[in-house]
Structures are given as C-alpha cells and as structure tokens.
Amino acid sequence: MKINIILGGVGGQGILSIASIIGKAALSQGLYLKQSEVHGMSQRGGDVMSNLRLSSDEIFSDLIPEGQADIIIGVEPMEALRHLKFLKPDGWLVTNSRPFLNIENYTDRELIYSEINKIKHHVLIDADKIASEIGNSKVSNVVMLGAATPFLKIDENIIIDAINSIFSNKGKNLVDINIKGLKAGILEAQKMMVD
Amino acid sequence: MQNILLLGDEAIAQGAIDAGLSAVYAYPGTPSTEITEYIQKSKEAQSGEIVAQWTANEKTAVEAALGASYAGKRSMACMKHVGLNVAADAFMNSSITGVNGGIVVVVADDPSMHSSQNEQDSRFYGKFAQVPILEPVNQQQAYDMMHYAFDYSERLNVPILMRITTRMAHSRAGVKVKMQKTSQNIFHLPKVANQFVLLPALARVNYKKLLQNIPLMEKESSTSGFNKFIDGEDKSMGIIASGIAYNYLRENYENGKVPFPVLSISQYPEPIEMIRKLYSETEKIMVLEEGYPIIEEQLKGILNLGKPVHGRLDGTLPRDGELNPNIIGKVLNFDIIVSYENSASVMSRPPALCQGCPHTDSYSALNSALESVGKGHVLSDIGCYTLAALKPLEAINSCVDMGASITMAKGAADAGLHPSVAVIGDSTFTHSGMTGLLDAVICNTPITVIILDNGTTGMTGGQRSEATGKIEDICKGLGVSQEHIHVLNPINKYHEENVATIKKELDYKGVSVIIPRRECIVTLNARLKAIKSMKELQQN
Numbered sequence A: 001m002k003i004n005i006i007l008g009g010v011g012g013q014g015i016l017s018i019a020s021i022i023g024k025a026a027l028s029q030g031l032y033l034k035q036s037e038v039h040g041m042s043q044r045g046g047d048v049m050s051n052l053r054l055s056s057d058e059i060f061s062d063l064i065p066e067g068q069a070d071i072i073i074g075v076e077p078m079e080a081l082r083h084l085k086f087l088k089p090d091g092w093l094v095t096n097s098r099p100f101l102n103i104e105n106y107t108d109r110e111l112i113y114s115e116i117n118k119i120k121h122h123v124l125i126d127a128d129k130i131a132s133e134i135g136n137s138k139v140s141n142v143v144m145l146g147a148a149t150p151f152l153k154i155d156e157n158i159i160i161d162a163i164n165s166i167f168s169n170k171g172k173n174l175v176d177i178n179i180k181g182l183k184a185g186i187l188e189a190q191k192m193m194v195d
Numbered sequence B: 001m002q003n004i005l006l007l008g009d010e011a012i013a014q015g016a017i018d019a020g021l022s023a024v025y026a027y028p029g030t031p032s033t034e035i036t037e038y039i040q041k042s043k044e045a046q047s048g049e050i051v052a053q054w055t056a057n058e059k060t061a062v063e064a065a066l067g068a069s070y071a072g073k074r075s076m077a078c079m080k081h082v083g084l085n086v087a088a089d090a091f092m093n094s095s096i097t098g099v100n101g102g103i104v105v106v107v108a109d110d111p112s113m114h115s116s117q118n119e120q121d122s123r124f125y126g127k128f129a130q131v132p133i134l135e136p137v138n139q140q141q142a143y144d145m146m147h148y149a150f151d152y153s154e155r156l157n158v159p160i161l162m163r164i165t166t167r168m169a170h171s172r173a174g175v176k177v178k179m180q181k182t183s184q185n186i187f188h189l190p191k192v193a194n195q196f197v198l199l200p201a202l203a204r205v206n207y208k209k210l211l212q213n214i215p216l217m218e219k220e221s222s223t224s225g226f227n228k229f230i231d232g233e234d235k236s237m238g239i240i241a242s243g244i245a246y247n248y249l250r251e252n253y254e255n256g257k258v259p260f261p262v263l264s265i266s267q268y269p270e271p272i273e274m275i276r277k278l279y280s281e282t283e284k285i286m287v288l289e290e291g292y293p294i295i296e297e298q299l300k301g302i303l304n305l306g307k308p309v310h311g312r313l314d315g316t317l318p319r320d321g322e323l324n325p326n327i328i329g330k331v332l333n334f335d336i337i338v339s340y341e342n343s344a345s346v347m348s349r350p351p352a353l354c355q356g357c358p359h360t361d362s363y364s365a366l367n368s369a370l371e372s373v374g375k376g377h378v379l380s381d382i383g384c385y386t387l388a389a390l391k392p393l394e395a396i397n398s399c400v401d402m403g404a405s406i407t408m409a410k411g412a413a414d415a416g417l418h419p420s421v422a423v424i425g426d427s428t429f430t431h432s433g434m435t436g437l438l439d440a441v442i443c444n445t446p447i448t449v450i451i452l453d454n455g456t457t458g459m460t461g462g463q464r465s466e467a468t469g470k471i472e473d474i475c476k477g478l479g480v481s482q483e484h485i486h487v488l489n490p491i492n493k494y495h496e497e498n499v500a501t502i503k504k505e506l507d508y509k510g511v512s513v514i515i516p517r518r519e520c521i522v523t524l525n526a527r528l529k530a531i532k533s534m535k536e537l538q539q540n
C-alpha cells in the first residue's frame, strides 16, 4: 500500500488538522508516514500546502514528486488547482467549491469550476454549506476529509478513531461534530461518484 | 522503544531531552521555533528540571548556553540561519574556549526562502569556526544524533553545530525514541580554571588545541557511522548526497536502490577517506547538496584538474533554491510524467496582515501623516508588519535584518532624508533595536521611531516578547526625552488623533518614539478561547 496526498488551502483553513487526523490513522495501522507542513510566513493568509505520504514500505522523500499524487484535497478550489501538476493521470482531485476571497484578482469562479470539471476524477462540493447545515461552519475541513475518505485506502472507522483520540481532550461535543462532518463528507462524495 | 510522530524539530528536541539536556536558549525564527516550543511543553521543562527560555536575541542565547556549559551542564541554543549571523561572535569564540558541559547549536536553514531574507548555508559557519557539523538525513537520525552530539562535544571539547533545513524541520515522521534517558550532568566547574579566558596568550593555546583536534574530527567523520558509503554496480558515476538530498535521490529508484556508488554525508568535516574511495572507483562525481555548493567547491579546488565533478557550481543543478525529487530525477535523466499542467486560472496569494491586525491601523495613520511629504521615508524591519510593503498599504521602504530600521533611518537622516522614520516591532526592538536607538540619541539625530507594540512576537506564532511592559522605560533609559515618547491606541476611531501626533513628531528635530499599542488579534483570540474553556471546565 502506498498513497500520496497533497493538501491545499489558505493559511488558517485547517489543512494541518486534516493532515494530523490522517497521520494518526496511518500510524495506528502501522504504516510509514511522512508529512511535510508549511509553517511561518504563508500561514498569514497565504497559500499553504502539505504533503502527506503513507506507505507499507519505507518512504524516502518528504516531498511528493510531480505527477505522483493519488489525491489532492483542496479546502479551497483555487488552492486545489494550484498543485495540479502533482496529480497522477488517474488521481482524484477532491475540493471544496467555496472560494476564500482575500485577493483582488480572484479568477471568475465559473472558470475555476470548469477547470476542475475537466479533471477525469474529481469531487467538487460546497463543504462550507454542508458544515453549516450540520451545525458548525468550522468543520468544513473535516467535511473535505470525509469527501476524500473513499479514496484513502483507510477504513472510515479507523479515521473516526483518529478523530476521537485527537479531539477527546477538547470535549465530547467537538468529537461528535467532527465525526458528523466526516460522515456528511463521505456521503456527499459517494453521491458524486454515482452521478 | 516507542514510535511517535515527530517533526524534525521535535525529534531534535526529544533527542536533546533524552540525552541529558539541562538548558535550551533560543530566539524564535522559522523553521527552528518548534524545537524550543517542544522542550518548553515537556514535563521536564514544566517541572523545572530543564531550563527552556526565549532570549532577547540569538547572541544572548548562545552566550547563555555557553554559561551553562561552563557550569558543567549540557546545553543547546537554537535559531534560524540568519540568527547565527547575530550570534556569530559568541559562536566563533566558543570554538576557542571549548566546552565543559556539551553544547549543541542547532541552526535551521531556509533554502528557497520560504520565510526568510536569504538562503545562507550554515555549514559555512561550522567550517569557519572549525567545529564538527551534523546534518541529519531524516527525523530518526536527527533524534539519534543528539545523544552522539553531546557525547562528542564533551569528548573533543568543542561545540557542535547541527544544521537542518526547512523540509527536515517541518516534516513529520514516526521516530523510535529510547525509554531510557541519560541523566543530566552534575554541576561542575571547568578543570582548567582559565579555559574560558580568551586573553591572547591563553587563546593561542586553546586555538592550537582546536587545530590539533581537526584530524580527530576528520577521523570521527569516517567512523561514527553517520556518513555512509553505499556501493553500487555502475561505476560510471559516484554520487555524494548531503543531508536530505539522499532521500530525494533514493525516491527516484525502485525500493530506493541506487545503481551507482553513493556517499551519504551527514557529518563534517567531510570524510576524506570515503571521498577518496568514491573518487578513485568511479569515472565522475555528482554532488547533490541542499544549500550552497560547499562539498563540490572543495572537491574541485581552484584548478579543477581531476575527473569531472558536477553539481550546483557547473549548472548541472540549479545554483539556488531547495532541492526536490524532480530536480535530482532530471539530473539522472529520468523522465517526469506530468499529466496535468498547472492551470492559468491560479493567481498568486501572498500572505497578508490578519483581519483586525493592529499594524493595519498604525500604518494607515502613518501613511496619512506622510501624505504631504510623499513616499520613500520609512525604513522598516522584520516581522508581521513587514507585510505592509505589499498592497494595499505599501507603507515601507526597507526590510534588511533585525534592528536595521532604526540604524538605517539614522544613516538616511545623516545623509539628508527628512523626515526619516523607523518602524520596528516590539520584539525586534529588544532583539537589536535598542543599541541603534542609543546611537541616535547620542547624536540627537532627527528620526521618528515607531515601535509597534502588539505584545508578542507575532510572525513566529506568538512567543513572549521581552519588550512587553518595558518599552517606555527602555527608551527613557536610553535618553529619549519623555515629552517625545507617545503611546497611541491604533484603532480607526482614533485615526485623526494618531495622525496628528505622528505629524507633530515628524517635525521634531531630534529623536522621538511613538508606540502604537494594541494586542495582536491572534494572541488575543487564543487568550479569550483559553479563558472560555477554563470557565467551561470550572462549570462542569
């Protein structure tokens, strides 16, 4: 088993929590893991990305080579596209459709969506809307993790266990809402895959 | 043994704790900050067994570590690469004093300048000071090296430089940690009472000892086990890979099996015998270095008379920026198959000041105050507030090195710039702005110094700022007159008032200090959140 994931978003959108949940799940499965993060300057509203690599064999590079990502998870649509050259020909691009507007020259969003729709395997969902519907707009990142879960080659329950252990010291409410977010994301991705 | 997920920075921190560390001193700086933060959160630091403190700057950090070493304890100083410039005087001379308790100076370089002004390679400093350098290949080795580093430092009586780069610092991997900790050294003063007295006569003796040790260091580099010679069938090329470049190399081959003989270098001085062997057994050499072409330059020498040596110097690899698996793959003639080209709809998204950041209001007031005199009057510094160089504020004209705002404003004023304004953050001010302010006071130079006091070291994630609660007193103590020190509240409501105060001081023909004071939004929110969850806990 070997899987390369690129996470893209804007500083402050919570891609590091997605990475740490997947990381925890991978470690509980005895997998090797490398997770490269962005700290520092870009975290102030700039574009941030994280490289996450899981494997049953030793992993060498902390960075994923171009054309080698199995999944790109975007917490923001333009940020998902930013890393396109890393995607494998049959890789999945799974992204939130909600733009994060902190630059003046943000591209027309219909154009962004049409570029995403050109990708062979993609999931495009409004994670912010889903998160609000279940009662906490802040879990949109976990909704995106849910939407990517069908492609992760890690069982859903193991990811739920990881959420449990990461958020347990912050109270039961937070655990529950995150699990709800995850499940809502999974459901949404499954809908899109059938279509 | 226990397998835990650690950043490279954290692996170093845990390694140091387990190797009997007594004290760590540091000034924050990306990508080194998490080393000290990790130690500060450890139970050893919480219980007071280990001292883990932020210092005013990197020089005071290295000196404090040297003091702990003098008292027989194992100590560490951590910083980003440019921090070593600030600490260079202490660092260079610590190689002459030698150590009593072991010292490891950890420096994190930032090739590609993700969060820095330059991409200087700290291995140069290690060579300059003639001390051993360690450069781990991965997080596990980073952890393992700390035990070795402290032992080695004490055995050879030298400080050790550990050099890492951004990807190692900020990448997580499973690390097997020892269950058995080395206990801390007991307090003991140096056996030779004047070991740390660098009077010329004594320094000459110490320096000779250091030089005598160099052959031992060279030998150690071949025997410690961190430098590895991995043989390969194909002798048409030999590859030298330093630090994490070895991982990028292996990434290009099935199961990481490189067909060429490879020398993976993680310890300096370079293992001369191993390099000789590689050179004699292969037709040409390829050098893969994350940083400057230091090994390559040494192999070539000035005359470059031997077999071909390729690397960053001859343009085989790019001269600047960090490496990655693709750059190395290209050099080895691998095809990179990219199915999706990057999209033209993607715009650049530079970092920006947070919504509600106090700096925004401070700069709005400054911009208004300077409207009539025009652009080009503001010498600034390094911190979140440097982002005001970009749109929409476009308020500053320089950012060079920490503290340079005040001194450059002084020089510019001496050369005829009026008004001449310095804008500096609170933490940057106590890091290295105070001495420059003294220069200006002594000469009564007409400058207006704006010290942006957000109560924290914002850029690096909100560490304690040594300036908090002290700025007015420091300025007064340095001789700025009381009537030219003003504290402002940088919120929109007081905009006109603030503009008026700044304008008045721009006209003053001496040193004035203006202190816009409002807490950083990020630390404020974190504080409020902590209070809220405290209350909830108490209610339950």
Ligand SMILES: Cc1ncc(C[n+]2csc(CCOP(=O)(O)OP(=O)(O)O)c2C)c(N)n1
Residues within 6 Å of the ligand: B027, B028, B029, B030, B058, B080, B082, B083, B084, B086, B382, B383, B384, B385, B402, B424, B425, B426, B427, B428, B429, B454, B456, B457, B458, B459, B460, B465
């Ligand atoms: C010599 C040196 N050390 C450390 C850094 C990293 N660094 C850049 S800005 C900064 C903190 C600035 O804090 P402050 O002056 O309070 O400004 P703020 O970010 O809070 O606005 C640090 C630690 C650096 N660039 N150079």
Ligand code: SF4
Residues within 6 Å of the ligand: A044, B352, B353, B354, B356, B357, B358, B359, B384, B454, B458, B459, B520, B521, B522, B523
């Ligand atoms: S972290 Fe604080 S100081 Fe930095 S931009 Fe945000 S609010 Fe301003």
